[in-house]
Amino acid sequence: MTTRRSRGDGGLHWDEARQRWIASVTVGYTPAGKRIVKKASGKTKTEAKAKLKEIIRDHDDGLTTSAHNYTVGDAVQDWLAFGLSGREQATIETRTFLANKHVIPDLGARKLRELSADDVDRWLKDKAQVLSTRSLREVRSVLKRAVDRAQARDKVKRNVVLLCEIPKGKDGRPSKSLTLDQAEAILSAAEGTTLEAYIVLSLLIGARTEELRALTWSHVNLDGDPDATPPVPPSIMVWHSVRAGGDTKTRKSRRTLAMPRRCVEALRRHRERQDDARVKADNRWMENDLVFASAVGTELDAHNVRRSFRAVLKRAGLNEKEWTPREMRHSFVSLLSDSGVPLEQISRLVGHSNTMVTETVYRKQLRPVLIEGAEAMDVIFPHTDPYS
16 A cells, blocks of 8 residues: 655656656745745656655755756856945946856856856866966856855855866966156157146056046145145145045055156146136036046046057057056056165055055066155156146
8 A cells, every 4th residue: 555655755646748757845835825836857756756855855955946947147147136236337347247258158057056066177177278367266256256145045055166276377468567768758748638647647656547537636735835844745645546435445545645746747737728628618517526537527437548548658659559557557666666765665655555565466566675755756757847
């Protein structure tokens, strides 16, 4: 005589229409009191029974009933939709691109619960042929964070991505710095352009591009106080950036920097050009107190800066495809180091938390050192007024 299965053990029956064994078990109830039944099927009774045991085991482990057909692509899309809240728009766009370009096409169709460490290892090995090590770290991070979120919501038991090391990828584009002659050529080519002051400040005080784009006139002191004791030089307060929330990259990135005379004169000319632009824009001008603004007063986009910078590079006789605005900051470090400024002073000037960060990021630009800051830049770039 066939014995009845115990409560909670589920049931097995033959479905004549489908010609398959059907396993079913109640895994819970809706708020309205309706039973939630999870089903699986197999060609044989043994296969169906094994799937039934798996459903019960997963339920006992706390996995949700929707996890069985949940794919890697589902997990990644869920993370893109809900896991990037509060991040910068640029970060969201980058992570979305990496997910849609490298993760979903290769692993998206794989059921998340069936994803293995071997699958991830093979995927990373293939990607190492076309991506740099840094890019590999970023695409692995996208997958890891997506699976982390799925695991926290009981879609999968563990995160196998944590078991996988990042292989060495292709050699990335090395950072580099301008020589003194190249820097002088760029400064000369920038004269009279809308990006003149931006380039002068990048090269002569080493501010990050995202810090300059957020700089306001209220944080610029073009006169200083020469009668004070000790005298107060012209300066800018680097207290904000275009990052999410307006914060600088680190706490020590909030700094007040004395300006070389060349910076002061470039900013004076820039303010005159901006006043003309404000009059020309008339009621279209949106007052945001930004030092570097668009033709109607709004915040400059990174793409606008790169486009204008490429035009200056071309005028300077340099290959515009080989340089980016951020490398003016690298050049600032290199030029100061060549002039003997101590590493500790350079680290404070560029807003690093400690000298180890400076040595790591700018190890190729650093040289033996002696003196400091704005005074050294006045020696490197003697002040000449191109309009006098």
